[in-house]
Every structure is written in C-alpha cells, then in structure tokens.
Amino acid sequence: MTSSRILLLVLVATASAFTYNEAIAKENAALSFASYCPNAAIHNWSVGYVSKSYPDLTNIEVFENLVSGTKGYIAYNKKESAIVVVFRGSSNIQNWIENISFGKTEYNKACKCKVHTGFHDAFVSLKPKLDSLFPGYATKYPYAAIHVTGHSLGGAMATLYALELAEAGRTVGLFTYGSPRVGDPDFYDWFTKYTKITHFRVVNQNDTVPHLPLYAMGFYHQDREIWYHDGTHTVCAATRGEDKTCSYTVKSTSNADHSTYIGLSSSVDC
Numbered sequence: 164m165t166s167s168r169i170l171l172l173v174l175v176a177t178a179s180a181f182t183y184n185e186a187i188a189k190e191n192a193a194l195s196f197a198s199y200c201p202n203a204a205i206h207n208w209s210v211g212y213v214s215k216s217y218p219d220l221t222n223i224e225v226f227e228n229l230v231s232g233t234k235g236y237i238a239y240n241k242k243e244s245a246i247v248v249v250f251r252g253s254s255n256i257q258n259w260i261e262n263i264s265f266g267k268t269e270y271n272k273a274c275k276c277k278v279h280t281g282f283h284d285a286f287v288s289l290k291p292k293l294d295s296l297f298p299g300y301a302t303k304y305p306y307a308a309i310h311v312t313g314h315s316l317g318g319a320m321a322t323l324y325a326l327e328l329a330e331a332g333r334t335v336g337l338f339t340y341g342s343p344r345v346g347d348p349d350f351y352d353w354f355t356k357y358t359k360i361t362h363f364r365v366v367n368q369n370d371t372v373p374h375l376p377l378y379a380m381g382f383y384h385q386d387r388e389i390w391y392h393d394g395t396h397t398v399c400a401a402t403r404g405e406d407k408t409c410s411y412t413v414k415s416t417s418n419a420d421h422s423t424y425i426g427l428s429s430s431v432d433c
C-alpha cells in the first residue's frame with residue numbers, strides 16, 4: 164500500500180470518528196440549563212421544560228460549594244445509557260462577563276501548561292464532592308457512556324473534568340455550550356492528546372463568552388467547534404488556535420446570544 168493510500172485511510176477513519184448528533188447535543192444543552200434551577204427541583208427532576216422533554220434521568224445528586232458559589236449534578240440518563248455530569252455556569256452571567264480576569268495557573272507538572280485561574284479554582288471547589296460521588300455511578304452503571312456537560316463557566320469546568328476522566332483512562336463525550344477559552348496553547352496540546360474525549364464545543368451565533376478570555380492574551384479553545392449561525396450550523400475544523408472561519412470571525416458580540424442554545428433558553432421555568 165502506498166503511503167498516500169494509508170494517509171487517505173487514516174483521514175477517512177479520523178473524519179468518521181467525529182459525528183455531530185444534534186439531538187444529543189440539544190438534550191445535553193437542556194440538562195446544562197437545568198443546573199440553574201434550585202437544588203430541590205433538580206433533585207426531584209421537576210425542572211420545567213427540561214424534565215418534560217427529557218424525563219429519563221434517575222439517581223440525581225446535586226453537588227455544590229456554597230463558599231465558591233459553584234454547583235452541578237450527576238445522574239443516570241436511561242435514554243442515552245449514560246452517566247451525565249453537569250456543571251452550572253455563573254449565577255450572575257453579566258457580572259461574570261464584565262469581571263473576567265486573565266490570570267493563569269499551572270495545570271500540572273507533566274504538561275507544562277496553564278489554565279485560567281478562575282475556572283481552575285471553580286472546578287477545584289467541586290472536586291472533593293465529585294470524587295466521592297462519581298465512583299458510585301461508575302460501579303452501578305459499568306457499561307454506561309460518560310457525558311460531561313455545561314454552559315458558560317460550567318463548560319470550562321466540564322472541560323477540566325472530562326480531561327481528568329480521560330487521564331484516568333475513561334472515554335468521555337464532552338458537550339459544552341458557550342464555553343470560554345480554558346487554557347494556553349500548551350494546554351490545547353495536552354488536551355488534544357487525549358483522543359478518548361470527543362468534544363462538541365457548541366457556540367451560538369455572536370455569543371460573547373467564547374471570545375473570552377482573549378486569544379491575544381494567550382488563551383486557546385479546545386476542538387471542536389460547532390457554530391450555529393444564520394439559521395444553520397457548521398462543524399468547524401479541528402485546528403490548534405481554532406478554526407478562524409467560524410465564530411472567530413464575529414466582530415460584534417452579543418450577550419443575548421449566550422442565553423439561547425439549539426433553540427432552548429437558559430432560563431428554565433422551574
């Protein structure tokens with residue numbers, strides 16, 4: 164076999180490994196938005212349009228750090244046969260966008276890479292609770308897929324948690340909505356080595372948050388962007404430094420575009 168033939172086969176295999184399923188992405192957007200609901204409503208799965216459309220969640224446990232104001236929940240999604248770990252975004256998105264900082268923290272010694280300090284701190288604030296909850300689900304549902312998801316700051320935390328699971332050898336479907344940029348170019352390289360993560364990084368039109376923290380300050384996105392715009396969506400290229408033909412092209416950003424994803428509102432009637 165010629166080397167160009169082998170290359171072609173590799174390209175075909177790589178392309179087919181990434182399939183964007185909009186129905187599953189929409190479901191995970193809904194589950195992400197439900198995390199903004201009160202704890203009792205989440206625990207009870209009476210979360211307005213979300214539980215009406217997606218009633219199949221069981222064994223729901225909310226995890227929260229009251230000091231850090233961070234929160235999420237873990238559950239088993241019968242319909243998808245998946246353990247789903249959901250991270251909530253900031254409770255005051257407007258303030259959060261205005262006050263976003265640019266500080267970086269070392270991720271670990273081996274990667275020589277850095278991540279955004281605020282996102283890292285938020286994730287670390289939930290880690291002890293996750294570490295005590297997740298193994299019970301993994302034992303109870305050994306054949307389940309693992310879906311990790313979140314909107315906004317929740318997307319950044321989901322990215323960090325998906326990476327931890329992949330570092331521990333697990334296969335993860337990561338679904339983020341309006342996620343900010345999480346780390347530096349070295350973090351991009353480290354994350355990208357973990358091919359057990361399939362990341363659908365959904366961006367809605369002119370949403371402000373995916374433009375933060377600034378690219379010019381040395382923050383890169385993880386692959387792979389799915390950009391909703393002009394009534395359609397584009398599966399963008401997997402590229403170090405992001406596909407410059409997708410949401411990167413937007414010059415005039417919109418905070419309003421942060422609160423709607425795949426036809427769903429982040430304000431859940433709960």
Ligand SMILES: *[C@@H]1O[C@H](CO)[C@@H](O)[C@H](O)[C@H]1NC(C)=O
Pocket residue numbers: 203204207209
């Ligand atoms: C829990 O669910 C029941 C019905 O299943 C509902 O009547 C009740 O209001 C719910 N509680 C909360 C806190 O959402």
Ligand SMILES: *[C@@H]1O[C@H](CO)[C@@H](O)[C@H](O)[C@H]1NC(C)=O
Pocket residue numbers: 258259261262
């Ligand atoms: C964000 O900044 C504004 C103006 O400086 C301030 O009033 C507000 O308290 C800050 N919010 C947070 C969450 O730090």
Ligand SMILES: *[C@@H]1O[C@H](CO)[C@@H](O)[C@H](O)[C@H]1NC(C)=O
Pocket residue numbers: 369412413414415416417
């Ligand atoms: C969205 O971005 C495009 C391209 O920069 C611009 O033409 C359009 O006016 C923007 N729309 C809003 C609502 O900001």
